[in-house]
Amino acid sequence: MREKNDGKYNKILQAAIGVISEKGLDRTSITDIVKQAGVAQGTFYLYFPSKKDLIPAIAEDLLSLTLEKIKNETNQKHGFWEIVQTLIHETFELTKSYKDVIVLCYSGLAIVHSMEKWETIYTPYYSWLEKVLQSAVSKGEIISSLDINWTARLIINVVESAAERFYIAEEEGDVTACKKETFSFLQRALSKN
Amino acid sequence: MREKNDGKYNKILQAAIGVISEKGLDRTSITDIVKQAGVAQGTFYLYFPSKKDLIPAIAEDLLSLTLEKIKNETNQKHGFWEIVQTLIHETFELTKSYKDVIVLCYSGLAIVHSMEKWETIYTPYYSWLEKVLQSAVSKGEIISSLDINWTARLIINVVESAAERFYIAEEEGDVTACKKETFSFLQRALSKN
Amino acid sequence: MREKNDGKYNKILQAAIGVISEKGLDRTSITDIVKQAGVAQGTFYLYFPSKKDLIPAIAEDLLSLTLEKIKNETNQKHGFWEIVQTLIHETFELTKSYKDVIVLCYSGLAIVHSMEKWETIYTPYYSWLEKVLQSAVSKGEIISSLDINWTARLIINVVESAAERFYIAEEEGDVTACKKETFSFLQRALSKN
Amino acid sequence: MREKNDGKYNKILQAAIGVISEKGLDRTSITDIVKQAGVAQGTFYLYFPSKKDLIPAIAEDLLSLTLEKIKNETNQKHGFWEIVQTLIHETFELTKSYKDVIVLCYSGLAIVHSMEKWETIYTPYYSWLEKVLQSAVSKGEIISSLDINWTARLIINVVESAAERFYIAEEEGDVTACKKETFSFLQRALSKN
DNA sequence: GATGAATGAGAATTCATTCAT
DNA sequence: GATGAATGAATTCTCATTCAT
Numbered sequence A, B, C, D: 001m002r003e004k005n006d007g008k009y010n011k012i013l014q015a016a017i018g019v020i021s022e023k024g025l026d027r028t029s030i031t032d033i034v035k036q037a038g039v040a041q042g043t044f045y046l047y048f049p050s051k052k053d054l055i056p057a058i059a060e061d062l063l064s065l066t067l068e069k070i071k072n073e074t075n076q077k078h079g080f081w082e083i084v085q086t087l088i089h090e091t092f093e094l095t096k097s098y099k100d101v102i103v104l105c106y107s108g109l110a111i112v113h114s115m116e117k118w119e120t121i122y123t124p125y126y127s128w129l130e131k132v133l134q135s136a137v138s139k140g141e142i143i144s145s146l147d148i149n150w151t152a153r154l155i156i157n158v159v160e161s162a163a164e165r166f167y168i169a170e171e172e173g174d175v176t177a178c179k180k181e182t183f184s185f186l187q188r189a190l191s192k193n
Numbered sequence E: 001g002a003t004g005a006a007t008g009a010g011a012a013t014t015c016a017t018t019c020a021t
Numbered sequence F: 001g002a003t004g005a006a007t008g009a010a011t012t013c014t015c016a017t018t019c020a021t
Helices: A007-023 A030-037 A039-045 A051-073 A081-097 A099-111 A116-138 A148-167 A175-191 B007-023 B029-037 B039-047 B049-072 B080-097 B099-111 B115-139 B149-169 B175-192 C005-022 C028-037 C042-049 C052-076 C081-096 C099-111 C116-138 C148-167 C175-190 D009-022 D030-037 D041-047 D051-073 D080-095 D099-111 D115-138 D148-167 D175-190
Strands: none
Touching: A007 A030, A007 A051, A007 A099, A030 A039, A030 A116, A051 A081, A051 A116, A051 C052, A081 A099, A081 A116, A081 A148, A099 A148, A099 B099, A099 D051, A116 A148, A116 C148, A148 A175, A148 B149, A148 B175, A148 D099, A175 B149, A175 B175, B007 B029, B007 B039, B007 B049, B007 B099, B029 B039, B049 B080, B049 B099, B049 B115, B080 B099, B080 B115, B080 B149, B080 B175, B099 B149, B115 B149, B115 C028, B149 B175, B175 C052, C005 C028, C005 C052, C005 C099, C028 C042, C042 D148, C052 C099, C052 C116, C081 C099, C081 C116, C099 C148, C099 D080, C099 D099, C116 C148, C148 C175, C148 D148, C148 D175, C175 D148, C175 D175, D009 D030, D009 D041, D009 D051, D009 D099, D030 D041, D051 D099, D051 D115, D080 D099, D080 D115, D080 D175, D099 D148, D115 D148, D148 D175
16 A cells, blocks of 8 residues: 555545545445546556455544544643543534545444454544543542543543434434533543532 | 235345344345245345345344343333443343344445434334433432433443444453443433432 | 226226336336236236237237228218328327327337237238228229239338328428328329329 | 447447347347357446447448448439339348348337437438439429428338338238339339329 | 235346456 | 456346236
C-alpha cells in the first residue's frame, strides 16, 4: 500500500465514500468507484488489495478524523466535564455529517469478519480517553473506583449510540435536550456523588 | 407472505440462520439455504421477496427470542436492580451463543437501508423496559428526573455493546468484571444518590 | 380444448390480450394472465396446452373479429370498389384499435415457428376476398388477366401495411389522404384501363 | 458500444445470427452465442447492453446487406421497370437465404417496442427507392400523381410480403408466377396507362 | 372442473480481478 | 505506475408446468 496522502489513494477512498454512501454497499461496484475517482479499473488494485479492504480503510479515515477533531477542540479545555461536553458535541456533529458512512462502517462488521481490525481502529480513541479519565481521577473530578479501560469504552458507546439514535434512527426530540440528557447520565455515573 | 408459523417459512428461516452463521452472509447463496431447508429453489421466493429480506426476519427472530428469554427470567424478580442484573446476564449469554447472527444483523443496517424496520423490531423490547423503568421510578428505586424512553434505549444499547465488545470484539478481560462494571455504571447513573 | 365460448376460455384469452398488450410478451407471465383473468394458476392449462399456444389463439380471435366486421359492413355493398373502400376503412379502424395486439401477433411469427398456423388463420379471409374478386371479374369491374389467389393476398397486404405504417409506425400524414392513396393504388392496379 | 467493425462486435453478431437462425430466439442463450463466437460470457455485455439489443443489430445487418446487394445489382440498370424486376428478384433470393433471420426480426417488433428503431433501420432503403421513383417520374416512366414516400414504402412492403408468403409461409405455387404477378400488379398500379 | 402451493431447471447478468500494453 | 478490455465463475431470481386436494 502506498502513502495515505498519495493523490490516487485518497481520490479512490473519497470516491468510494461518496458512491457507497449514496448507493449502498452492495449496489456499488469497483467500476462505479473508479469512474467517480477518475482512474482506471486496474488502478484500484494498486492501492487496495481487494474490494473488502475498502471498508476498514473508510472506517479508519472516519475515526482518525473524529479523533483529530475531538483532540483539537479539547486542546484548550482542562476540566474533565468540559472535555465530556465537547466530546458529546463533536460526536453529534460528526454523526450528523457522516451518518451514511457510519452505517456503512457498521456493515463492515459482517464483511470484515475479524473484529480485531475494528479494535485496532478504535484503539487510539480509547487510549486518548483513558488518559483523560486517568487525569480526571487523579484530579478528583470523578470517582476513583472505576475500571478506566471499561469506562472509556462505555462512555464512547453511550455518546455514540445517543447520537446515532438521534440522527440515524431519527428519533424525535430536540438535540439540545438529548445532548443534555447524555451529559447528565454520564455525570451521574461518574462524578463523586 | 404466509403465516410465520407456517412450516416452510420457519424451515427456511432456521436454515438461513444456520448456514449464514457458519459461512457468513456473502458466502451464502440461496442455493445453500434451500438445500439446508430441504425445499425447492423457487419456494424461497414464495416466502421472502429477495435475499436481503432475510436479514430483518432473522433479526426479528433473534430479538423475539431475546425478549422472551429475558421476560421469562425476570418473571419472579421484583427489584429493579435484580432485573437489570438479569438483563445483563442474559444479554451476555445470548451474545455468546448467537454472536454470528448478531454480526449478521449489523450488516443489515447497511443493506436494509431504512432504520424504521430496525426500530419496529426493537419496539417491544423497548416497551417492556420502559414499563420496568416506570415501575422503578414509582417505587423510588431510581431517580425520577430522567426520560424513560431515552433511558430504556440507552440501557439496552450499553448492555448490548458491552457484551458485543466482550464476545465479538474479543477484548481481553474477565466476564464477571465486565458485567460488574456495566452494572455499576448503570447503578451510579440511575440510582438515587 | 374446450368450447370457445366457455366463460373461462374467453376470460383467459381477453386477460392475455390485455396484459400482453400493456406489458409486452416476454414481460408477461402466466401468473399475470391468470391474476387478471381471476382464475387459478392451474386453470390456464385446462384451456391452453402451453403458453405459446396463446398467440395463435389471439391472432385467430383478432382475425375472426376483422373478417366478421368486414363481411358485415360489406353485406349491403354490391359494387367491387365500394367493397374495397369499406375494406380499407375497416382495416384502418381495426388497426387503430388493436395495434398492440397486431404487434403481438407479428412476434408470434418467431415463437410459433411453423407458419402454417398463420396461413390457416388467414385462410377464411383470403377465401372471402377471392370470391369477391371472382365476382368482380365476372361483372367486368376489374381486369381478368390476374391471378385471383395472389391478388387477394396482395390486396390484403397493401391495405394492412398501409394501415400499419400509419398507426403503428406512426408516419406523418393525414388518414384520409393515406386511405385515398391506397384506394387509388389498388384502383390503378386492378381496374380496366 | 465499440466500433461496428471491431473484431469482437462482429464475431458476436455473426455468431448470434448463426445460432439464433438454427435454434430459434428463445432456445438460444447468451452462452450459446459466446461459445460460438469464441469470447467470454462477460464480453457479450461489453458490446450489447442486453440480449434484446441483439435483434435490432441483426436487422440492421440484414438490411444493409440487402440494400448493398440491390444497389449493386441495379447499378447498370437504368430503366425503372428493370430496377423493379431486380428488386423483386433479389428480395426473393435474400428471403430464401435468410428466412430464419427475417422471422427473428419480426419478433423484434414485439420485443423492441419502439418502431422508431425499425424506421431508422429502413431509412436508407426507403431513401434509395425514393430517388429511383423520382427519377422514373421525371423520365415519364411512371405516373406523376403519386406520393413518392408513401409509394416507396408500399413497394418494399408488397415485394417483401410476397417473398415471405412464398418462402416463409410456404404457400404453394411457382416462384416465377408469384414474382410475375407481383411485378404486373406494381406495373399496372404505377405505369402510365 | 378448479385450485394454487410447490417445483427446479435454466438464464441473464454482474463484477471482482487480471494482464498485456 | 497506469490503463481498461477481457475474463468467466458465480448467483440471484423467474416462471412454465405439475399435481395433490
